[in-house]
Amino acid sequence: MYVRFPLSLRNVEDLLHERGIDISHETVRFWWNRFGPMFAAEIRRKRIQNFRAYSNWQWHLDEVFVKINGEIHYLWRAVDHEGEVLESYVTKRRDRTAALKFLRKTMKRFGNPHVIVTDKLRSYGAAMKVIGNAERQETGRWRNNRAENSHLPFRRRERAMLRFRRMRSLQKF
Numbered sequence: 001m002y003v004r005f006p007l008s009l010r011n012v013e014d015l016l017h018e019r020g021i022d023i024s025h026e027t028v029r030f031w032w033n034r035f036g037p038m039f040a041a042e043i044r045r046k047r048i049q050n051f052r053a054y055s056n057w058q059w060h061l062d063e064v065f066v067k068i069n070g071e072i073h074y075l076w077r078a079v080d081h082e083g084e085v086l087e088s089y090v091t092k093r094r095d096r097t098a099a100l101k102f103l104r105k106t107m108k109r110f111g112n113p114h115v116i117v118t119d120k121l122r123s124y125g126a127a128m129k130v131i132g133n134a135e136r137q138e139t140g141r142w143r144n145n146r147a148e149n150s151h152l153p154f155r156r157r158e159r160a161m162l163r164f165r166r167m168r169s170l171q172k173f
Helices: 009-018 025-053 096-110 122-131 145-149 151-160 167-171
Strands: 058-068 071-080 085-091 115-118 137-139
Touching: 009 025, 058 096, 058 145, 058 151, 071 096, 071 145, 085 096, 096 122, 115 122, 122 137, 145 151
Parallel strands: 058 115, 115 137
Antiparallel strands: 058 071, 071 085
16 A cells, blocks of 8 residues: 555554554555565566557657766666656766667667657767667657656755765665
8 A cells, every 4th residue: 555555654554453454654664665676576577568569669768967976977767658767877978878878778678669759969869870770769849858857756856865975876766
């Protein structure tokens, strides 16, 4: 229930108590920390298998700058057509080699999409030519809003943490 609905740990404790199960909110937290990653991985795996069969699977790619200990890094993100973050990757540069590495990593894990929507950064076009997917790339003025909107929760988290101090904490979301 803690995962499925936007409930706090204490709300889950109260709901289970109403059904005759007497546990504390700390037990709910312990169970979530222990079994939550397994549930999330299984849901993600099934979801990806379903989308691979879907013929119009679209990816939206975008990069956003992030400061880690005062240095500017770039967080590359791939978002599917429903807004689910597929892959993220942190680099110090925003060039063709970084875009190529990110695309290869994403395609290795998720296969080839029908369409890849990007902004007009030329690194994407150069990387798509190397891979051979240049005809699948779409760019346009409002087409990449799905990826741009996926940065909003990330920025909220960044403000709450008062910036990031390590790359590992940046990629853990």
